[in-house]
Amino acid sequence: MLEVSSVSAGYGKLQVLFDVSATFPSGKITVVVGPNGSGKSTLLKTIYGLTRIYKGKIEFEGQDITKIQPHQKVAKGIVYLPQTDNVFDNLTVNENLRIAGYTLPKEELEERVERALEIFPILRGYMKRKAKHLSGGEKQMLAIAMALIKKPKLIMLDEPTAALAPKVAYQIINVIERLKNELGLTIVLVEQNAKVALKIGDKAILMVGGRVLYEGSPERLLRDPEFGPTYLGLRGATER
Amino acid sequence: MVAPILIDAITYSCLYILLSLGLTLTYMTTRVPNFAHASFAIIGSYITWTWVTSRIVSSIENAIEQGLDPREINVLIREFTLQPADYIAVLVLSFVVVGLVGLAQYLLVLKPLSNRGSTLIGLMIATIAVDMLIFSFINIYADYAQAYYNGVLKELSEKAGYKIPLLVKTRDFTLYAYDRLKGLNVQGSLVLLPSLVLGLLAVLQVLLTKTKIGIALRASVENPMLAEVAGVNVNRVYALAWFVSAGLAGCAGALVPLRLFTNPALGHTLIVSIFAASIVGGLNVIYGAFLGGLLVGMSETLIMNFLTLHLGLNAGYRPMIPLLIMAVMLLLLPEGIGGYEWSKFKKRVKAS
Numbered sequence: 001m002l003e004v005s006s007v008s009a010g011y012g013k014l015q016v017l018f019d020v021s022a023t024f025p026s027g028k029i030t031v032v033v034g035p036n037g038s039g040k041s042t043l044l045k046t047i048y049g050l051t052r053i054y055k056g057k058i059e060f061e062g063q064d065i066t067k068i069q070p071h072q073k074v075a076k077g078i079v080y081l082p083q084t085d086n087v088f089d090n091l092t093v094n095e096n097l098r099i100a101g102y103t104l105p106k107e108e109l110e111e112r113v114e115r116a117l118e119i120f121p122i123l124r125g126y127m128k129r130k131a132k133h134l135s136g137g138e139k140q141m142l143a144i145a146m147a148l149i150k151k152p153k154l155i156m157l158d159e160p161t162a163a164l165a166p167k168v169a170y171q172i173i174n175v176i177e178r179l180k181n182e183l184g185l186t187i188v189l190v191e192q193n194a195k196v197a198l199k200i201g202d203k204a205i206l207m208v209g210g211r212v213l214y215e216g217s218p219e220r221l222l223r224d225p226e227f228g229p230t231y232l233g234l235r236g237a238t239e240r
Numbered sequence: 241m242v243a244p245i246l247i248d249a250i251t252y253s254c255l256y257i258l259l260s261l262g263l264t265l266t267y268m269t270t271r272v273p274n275f276a277h278a279s280f281a282i283i284g285s286y287i288t289w290t291w292v293t294s295r296i297v298s299s300i301e302n303a304i305e306q307g308l309d310p311r312e313i314n315v316l317i318r319e320f321t322l323q324p325a326d327y328i329a330v331l332v333l334s335f336v337v338v339g340l341v342g343l344a345q346y347l348l349v350l351k352p353l354s355n356r357g358s359t360l361i362g363l364m365i366a367t368i369a370v371d372m373l374i375f376s377f378i379n380i381y382a383d384y385a386q387a388y389y390n391g392v393l394k395e396l397s398e399k400a401g402y403k404i405p406l407l408v409k410t411r412d413f414t415l416y417a418y419d420r421l422k423g424l425n426v427q428g429s430l431v432l433l434p435s436l437v438l439g440l441l442a443v444l445q446v447l448l449t450k451t452k453i454g455i456a457l458r459a460s461v462e463n464p465m466l467a468e469v470a471g472v473n474v475n476r477v478y479a480l481a482w483f484v485s486a487g488l489a490g491c492a493g494a495l496v497p498l499r500l501f502t503n504p505a506l507g508h509t510l511i512v513s514i515f516a517a518s519i520v521g522g523l524n525v526i527y528g529a530f531l532g533g534l535l536v537g538m539s540e541t542l543i544m545n546f547l548t549l550h551l552g553l554n555a556g557y558r559p560m561i562p563l564l565i566m567a568v569m570l571l572l573l574p575e576g577i578g579g580y581e582w583s584k585f586k587k588r589v590k591a592s
Contacts (some may be wrong), residue, residue: 099459218312
């Protein structure tokens with residue numbers, strides 16, 4: 001389990017998160033939603049160690065990881081997928097997959113690349129193609145495949161469906177659900193498209209103005225007559 | 241028989257390719273144009289000078305021990321030629337020594353400054369400071385080496401009882417006379433420079449696309465944060481890039497005195513052409529350096545030859561040519577030949 005306790009963080013002197021506390025249960029999908037600028041992406045970056053933490057504590061599987069460097073977090077099984085620039089555009093798909101497992105011995109890398117390709121068979125046909133020539137959806141699949149090669153326990157995805165066509169976004173959401181069901185991964189999913197994401201979530205967190213406003217069941221959040229319409233652009237319980 | 245002007249053009253092209261390749265590589269990693277890059281090459285030139293001079297002096301010492309007469313020693317000095325092992329030795333030595341100088345510049349100057357939040361302008365000025373430091377060091381070395389070898393020759397002359405006819409010169413010197421491949425009536429540097437460039441092209445292609453470290457280098461250049469997340473030690477990869485870049489400059493510089501008149505300030509003349517070659521090829525494209533170096537080297541030599549023959553201009557105008565090429569390129573194609581997406585251009589032409 002991942003636990004964030006009373007964390008205040010930001011970029012330099014600009015504070016974005018204010019006393020944030022939340023838990024992310026193992027083997028479940030926790031969906032973080034909220035309006036633009038509410039601190040969702042900053043929360044993921046803070047967990048991964050890419051922001052300045054002023055106070056608070058972050059624990060993963062009972063271990064304090066607040067001050068651990070990002071590359072050390074990879075070794076602990078924590079993987080973060082940024083919203084943009086999450087693949088190397090000028091490397092081929094094959095090279096991208098291989099660089100993702102840079103620290104692995106050759107045999108293990110081959111095995112993990114094969115496993116990732118079993119989950120994303122579409123990538124097999126593009127192995128020699130540069131990533132910049134892939135579509136948005138294919139790039140996201142490649143980014144997730146690269147994350148899987150690191151054999152994560154916890155995977156944090158920052159708006160993986162942003163700027164994707166609805167059909168492709170739906171495919172990506174399905175893939176994320178499969179990662180939980182088939183591989184038992186703990187997933188933290190930040191999404192703008194709250195309605196779609198909350199449907200696959202086991203837990204929901206609503207962030208507004210750098211604070212956690214709601215933590216609980218996704219169904220309740222979707223049905224809530226105040227939060228849905230005010231912060232998530234939903235038309236209220238009747239729509240669902 | 242190849243025309244001498246074409247030989248000159250090939251020499252300069254190869255030199256610029258080797259030098260602009262390193263400049264491009266260091267720019268791609270740290271985004272800092274390194275003004276000390278050409279002076280790296282001149283360190284290589286003085287390594288070759290030291291090697292050749294010490295080899296000749298030790299041959300004279302042996303000859304005196306064996307009791308050869310002054311006429312025989314004169315012949316020995318006049319007919320001294322470099323052996324294949326000499327070429328290998330100066331290239332390897334220059335690569336390692338100059339590579340270490342480049343590594344020191346990255347680790348001791350640029351990285352600490354960058355960690356302290358220095359701006360690009362600050363880092364650029366730091367490279368100029370390093371250049372001045374290297375330039376001063378080469379000047380000191382040139383004076384010291386001249387005094388040292390003149391002293392050695394004086395001692396040898398006293399020992400032999402006659403004046404040893406060897407002129408030790410550490411400024412405006414050339415080692416042209418010693419650069420002959422035995423058996424073939426050709427200069428060693430003329431074979432070595434193009435071979436080095438072609439070999440490098442092949443090695444680079446394999447290194448960057450087939451090896452783990454090469455792919456890590458490309459990844460670190462494109463997105464250092466993502467590379468770090470993948471487990472690549474980006475700092476180590478950048479340090480390697482600086483070592484190799486400076487090492488290549490050292491190799492190019494090691495061959496310079498075999499063709500050109502060399503002095504400690506030669507780097508300051510070369511730097512304009514090297515920047516022009518990198519910009520023409522594309523500062524963000526490693527392979528662009530091959531195109532840029534070839535284009536600038538060829539045009540500089542051939543256009544200057546034309547201007548001298550037909551307009552009577554002297555060689556002082558030579559730096560104007562790379563500067564003009566650089567200016568035109570920055571106006572028309574700022575991303576360089578290698579950086580421009582030619583597929584889009586093709587599509588546009590087809591569509592029209």
